[in-house]
Amino acid sequence: MRIGELADKVGTSTRSLRYYESQGLLGARRSANGYRDYDELDLRVAREIRSLLDIGFALEETRPFVACLRAGNSAGDACPDAVAVYRRKIEEIDDCVERLHAVRSHLEGQLERAKEHKEKTCPRLRRNT
Amino acid sequence: MRIGELADKVGTSTRSLRYYESQGLLGARRSANGYRDYDELDLRVAREIRSLLDIGFALEETRPFVACLRAGNSAGDACPDAVAVYRRKIEEIDDCVERLHAVRSHLEGQLERAKEHKEKTCPRLRRNT
DNA sequence: CCTGGCGTTGACATCGGCGTCAAGGTCTAG
């Protein structure tokens, strides 16, 4: 199939597909006229990439999943490399949630404070960057 | 005081301070030689901006706090506009945490699945963009 | 033949908060 059809099936733009290719994630045979020609495996790869991106993965992080599919596995996460990315991602999420939690508490505190006495100096907190 | 000193006291770069000014957040008198000249109020404003940015606020969102300080309040969050930003931010955080939670669960599920049977097709999930 | 819908590559624009370099002016100590 050609790039337009693939884009439709995957639910993305041709621009994105070409970008994934430029990043070495989506190989492409060319038919006689120079048009990209995709097969079923490419379709699965493209879908894998999209679903991971939608979840919040960086394009780079989809690489192991793509490699895994290309290696003949029926699922992109059938390989240890990919599973490792899952784990890393979960840790990142935990860290993120933790930070957000801290900020949330801080803000709640500020709200309290602002509610009680609308005229007083507030303590600062530094650190982070 | 001049910009270098302010940057030191606030714990940021002169570049940042100039940037805040370009965004209309940090006014600046000029001394005879053309150098920016900051006073105590500017210091408080700059600190307010920094602490909010460190927390995860966008520069734009600090505007009400700055205005509040400039209006003569001793705290940047002494005004309703600023408090409203607090509330919005808390909502954003809640949304974000919720999404992260969903993704986390999904990933945990994938981990389980990948552990059990390393050879099977996995269901996709769409939607989001 | 011509139009229009597909494809191709290439390159610039976006968003935010800066870093960083350039080319100059200013002031102070030695």
Add this chain to the structure above:
DNA sequence: CTAGACCTTGACGCCGATGTCAACGCCAGG
């Protein structure tokens, strides 16, 4: 006088994924 530490404005670079425009090639239908 000069070095050098400060200041000025202006402008380009970055990151990631993608939109969008340009200028062109390919191909099928009327």
